[in-house]
Amino acid sequence: MAELQRSDADQLAYDEAFDRDGNVRPLYAAIVERFSNFDAAELRRREGIIEEEFRRQGITFTVYGDSQGTERTWPMDLFPRLIAATEWQEIERGLAQRVTALNRFLADIYTGEGAAMADGVVPAWLVHSSDGFERNAFGVSVPHDAHCVIAGIDLVRDAEGQYRVLEDNLRNPSGISYVIENRAAMTRAFPRVWEDHTVEPVGQYGRMLRTALESVAPTGAGDKPLIVILTPGIYNSAYFEHAFLAREMGVELVEGPDLVVDEHVVYLRTIEGLVPVDVIYRRIDDTFLDPVSFRPDSTLGVPGLLGAMRAGTVTVCNAVGNGVADDKAIHPYVTDLIRYYLGEEPILPNVETHVMWEPDQREAAFERLDELVIKPVGESGGYGIVIGRNATDEELANARAEIEADPRNWVVQEVVELSTLASMCDDVLEPRHLDLRPFVITGERTQVFPGGLTRVAMRKGSLIVNSSQGGGSKDTWVLAPQGETPAGT
Amino acid sequence: MRLDIVYRLHFTYAEPVSESQNEIRVRPRDEPRQQVLSYRLTTTPATRVLQTRDYFGTTVDHLGIRGPHDDLLVAAEASVETSPAGSVPAPVSCERLGDQQFVNQHVEYLAPSQHVHWGELVDEVASWAVRGAADDVSERVLAVAQAVPTVLAYERGSTSIGVTLEELIDGGRGVCQDFAHLAVGMLRCIGIPARYVSGYLFALDETRLDEAPVPGAPSAGGGAAGGAAVADGSSHGLVGEDVFAPERAPAASPTAISVQTHAWIEAAVPGYGWHALDPTNGGSVSERHVVIGYGRDYNDVPPVRGVFNGTSDAKVDAEVIIAQPTAPVSMVTEPIRRQARMSVGPSMDTSAQQQAAQQQQQ
Numbered sequence: 050m051a052e053l054q055r056s057d058a059d060q061l062a063y064d065e066a067f068d069r070d071g072n073v074r075p076l077y078a079a080i081v082e083r084f085s086n087f088d089a090a091e092l093r094r095r096e097g098i099i100e101e102e103f104r105r106q107g108i109t110f111t112v113y114g115d116s117q118g119t120e121r122t123w124p125m126d127l128f129p130r131l132i133a134a135t136e137w138q139e140i141e142r143g144l145a146q147r148v149t150a151l152n153r154f155l156a157d158i159y160t161g162e163g164a165a166m167a168d169g170v171v172p173a174w175l176v177h178s179s180d181g182f183e184r185n186a187f188g189v190s191v192p193h194d195a196h197c198v199i200a201g202i203d204l205v206r207d208a209e210g211q212y213r214v215l216e217d218n219l220r221n222p223s224g225i226s227y228v229i230e231n232r233a234a235m236t237r238a239f240p241r242v243w244e245d246h247t248v249e250p251v252g253q254y255g256r257m258l259r260t261a262l263e264s265v266a267p268t269g270a271g272d273k274p275l276i277v278i279l280t281p282g283i284y285n286s287a288y289f290e291h292a293f294l295a296r297e298m299g300v301e302l303v304e305g306p307d308l309v310v311d312e313h314v315v316y317l318r319t320i321e322g323l324v325p326v327d328v329i330y331r332r333i334d335d336t337f338l339d340p341v342s343f344r345p346d347s348t349l350g351v352p353g354l355l356g357a358m359r360a361g362t363v364t365v366c367n368a369v370g371n372g373v374a375d376d377k378a379i380h381p382y383v384t385d386l387i388r389y390y391l392g393e394e395p396i397l398p399n400v401e402t403h404v405m406w407e408p409d410q411r412e413a414a415f416e417r418l419d420e421l422v423i424k425p426v427g428e429s430g431g432y433g434i435v436i437g438r439n440a441t442d443e444e445l446a447n448a449r450a451e452i453e454a455d456p457r458n459w460v461v462q463e464v465v466e467l468s469t470l471a472s473m474c475d476d477v478l479e480p481r482h483l484d485l486r487p488f489v490i491t492g493e494r495t496q497v498f499p500g501g502l503t504r505v506a507m508r509k510g511s512l513i514v515n516s517s518q519g520g521g522s523k524d525t526w527v528l529a530p531q532g533e534t535p536a537g538t
Numbered sequence: 539m540r541l542d543i544v545y546r547l548h549f550t551y552a553e554p555v556s557e558s559q560n561e562i563r564v565r566p567r568d569e570p571r572q573q574v575l576s577y578r579l580t581t582t583p584a585t586r587v588l589q590t591r592d593y594f595g596t597t598v599d600h601l602g603i604r605g606p607h608d609d610l611l612v613a614a615e616a617s618v619e620t621s622p623a624g625s626v627p628a629p630v631s632c633e634r635l636g637d638q639q640f641v642n643q644h645v646e647y648l649a650p651s652q653h654v655h656w657g658e659l660v661d662e663v664a665s666w667a668v669r670g671a672a673d674d675v676s677e678r679v680l681a682v683a684q685a686v687p688t689v690l691a692y693e694r695g696s697t698s699i700g701v702t703l704e705e706l707i708d709g710g711r712g713v714c715q716d717f718a719h720l721a722v723g724m725l726r727c728i729g730i731p732a733r734y735v736s737g738y739l740f741a742l743d744e745t746r747l748d749e750a751p752v753p754g755a756p757s758a759g760g761g762a763a764g765g766a767a768v769a770d771g772s773s774h775g776l777v778g779e780d781v782f783a784p785e786r787a788p789a790a791s792p793t794a795i796s797v798q799t800h801a802w803i804e805a806a807v808p809g810y811g812w813h814a815l816d817p818t819n820g821g822s823v824s825e826r827h828v829v830i831g832y833g834r835d836y837n838d839v840p841p842v843r844g845v846f847n848g849t850s851d852a853k854v855d856a857e858v859i860i861a862q863p864t865a866p867v868s869m870v871t872e873p874i875r876r877q878a879r880m881s882v883g884p885s886m887d888t889s890a891q892q893q894a895a896q897q898q899q900q
Contacts, residue, residue: 172642173642173643174641174642174643174645177645177646178645178646178649184592184593184594184838185592185593187592187593188590188591188592188593281892281893282893283893284893285893288893309557309604310557310559310602310604311602311604312585312586312602312604313586313588313600313602337892340845341559341560341561341843341844341845342561342843345843345845347892348892349892349893352557352559352602352844352845352847353559353600353602355600356559356561356588356590356600356602359588359590359600360588360600
């Protein structure tokens with residue numbers, strides 16, 4: 050029998066599977082029982098199946114900052130994360146609400162009146178000083194104001210089990226392919242596990258995304274708009290995902306040189322000649338999109354693309370300039386943006402964040418930096434973060450000096466004791482911290498893809514779950530409404 | 539004053555090129571003291587020109603020729619009615635510069651930008667420039683504008699876009715963009731918001747015409763090392779980011795007036811607004827300055843920016859002329875020879891690095 054370790058009694062974090070008294074939560078009863086019947090050797094065997102599945106398909110992930118430039122097989126932990134139907138409905142509503150407001154904000158900035166800034170909801174100077182504020186995006190309107198067709202919103206659960214928004218990812222969030230592949234690997238390794246649970250499927254993602262992309266095609270594109278995925282190429286760490294999505298959606302995967310602009314229309318070069326392109330799902334950064342208007346040295350973009358966007362003959366997704374809305378310095382204002390644009394109370398609270406350009410907040414934070422999390426606003430992937438309680442005095446002093454030198458570019462957050470869940474570590478299922486990145490798709494309307502990518506910090510006690518920092522993942526099950534009791538497949 | 543301008547760009551290539559794409563910013567801006575009576579842009583060969591307005595309110599003409607061509611002529615004609623410059627700002631204490639609302643309002647024009655970064659040297663020069671100035675923002679602005687020509691000597695072709703402010707000061711020479719960039723940097727580093735203005739200058743004969751802006755060399759930022767190569771082995775050559783071609787009319791009549799593209803600056807004065815000054819020409823801006831647009835620096839308002847696909851040498855003739863039929867016409871032609879970028883296949887390194895740099899692991 051494998052041992053499922055309960056959390057330490059003094060653990061502050063919320064354990065997803067066990068309550069404070071060490072009893073299995075009803076949600077996890079069936080899966081805990083099933084796992085209890087496997088011994089360590091059996092679990093290792095199944096772990097091997099999962100690893101083999103990813104290796105065979107070449108599903109890897111590049112760990113940056115490693116001198117080896119290591120490509121690792123995608124790490125998936127075999128113990129799944131479960132979300133009850135009622136809980137998910139709440140998350141779903143909260144995410145749709147948030148992304149709707151963020152899209153309104155982007156439209157307000159780039160094609161609107163700048164009302165939220167004029168009304169003092171978000172300081173205009175903060176917007177104008179954001180690295181993600183892209184002046185070339187001005188006046189480029191997007192059908193349905195779907196500036197962010199694909200958003201990845203990072204959620205964490207605090208000690209009380211409350212879901213909170215840690216970060217918004219509105220530019221090119223990656224990871225959806227892993228959600229789908231995780232499910233496939235789970236099914237292969239535990240074919241009978243579905244006997245106990247009715248789980249929302251994840252296979253419909255391609256269709257869902259394609260429908261959203263079709264709906265943002267420019268007027269005049271016709272019933273069958275031509276959609277392409279624009280990838281930087283095979284050297285990109287997420288190339289696997291780009292290829293995966295092209296296959297799932299049944300669209301062309303292209304690189305910059307496959308496209309050409311003629312009189313402000315984008316064409317795909319094919320052996321039959323030039324075919325007009327209606328929607329480009331691009332997975333390259335804004336500044337590489339068009340060497341005429343952005344970086345002149347970009348080898349990855351399409352010359353004249355910005356002109357075509359301005360002419361309204363093509364839609365580029367996600368839209369240019371979304372980085373202003375997922376700037377970590379803007380994050381603390383998002384709940385107010387929800388109230389402002391939608392007139393609703395935010396369903397999902399933020400992780401409490403202090404802005405360093407407000408002198409009061411800055412001084413208060415300096416009093417207790419060792420209890421807080423210090424983040425540079427311009428980084429992603431978990432880079433540059435200082436966790437106060439793990440930092441040396443020197444590291445804290447450095448962080449403080451950096452904040453003082455450039456307060457605009459730092460935020461400080463309260464520590465969230467990320468929830469934990471049993472994860473396979475050296476033959477034992479031990480609690481490890483995790484987060485959740487659901488994906489939110491906006492076309493004509495905003496929908497949330499069931500579940501999302503659960504990322505887990507495989508080092509004991511670690512709070513850094515980013516895949517690029519060696520974190521793992523878990524198959525994430527949203528149980529169907531009646532699925533909390535075993536209902537068979 | 540009624541001013542009529544023709545701005546002509548002539549791209550010629552030794553070998554046919556294709557897929558040229560350009561953004562042109564040469565239309566005079568509609569402003570209270572500058573009314574645009576007419577504007578027309580034509581190309582040969584003909585192509586569909588898309589006219590948009592950018593974030594800064596500058597008119598942009600987007601145009602491209604996809605098929606093979608060895609010749610592209612772009613001609614913009616504009617008629618403008620200008621009025622004399624407005625009043626000089628009333629004295630205002632420099633304390634007002636620290637007003638949080640003022641700072642927040644001008645955050646884009648206080649921060650470093652692509653061509654305007656400063657360090658100790660600029661700081662020193664700026665402090666020196668305003669050492670004797672009273673506690674009055676506009677006096678300091680004027681002091682900076684007047685100090686620039688003592689730091690830099692005007693010399694045609696002495697620099698290219700991409701040179702840093704420190705290099706400029708060290709070299710002691712520059713063209714009008716450099717004068718403007720240095721002034722903008724000095725002002726920002728002493729807390730005065732400043733922006734770069736691109737436009738035309740109608741110069742009277744007595745004006746020192748060698749103060750005119752000159753053609754620039756290829757920008758360092760877009761140099762061959764980072765050339766816009768594409769993976770199929772062809773290349774996008776960068777055609778000038780800075781096709782200025784003013785030169786004194788040869789043997790012009792004694793009353794000659796000439797026109798040239800030019801760059802100057804505007805500084806924000808609390809309680810007044812933007813105050814224009816011409817560091818290259820000793821300070822004041824007159825009704826003979828015609829504004830095209832402004833931005834944080836040159837990069838926000840280049841007259842022409844573009845790429846083409848091919849391995850050919852590009853030759854760009856740019857000329858600005860006065861279209862007024864009765865006035866003596868000063869015709870200037872300045873050929874710019876430049877290599878098309880990356881006449882060999884793309885460096886795999888560049889491409890691979892850029893692909894990897896697209897980290898995307900949000």
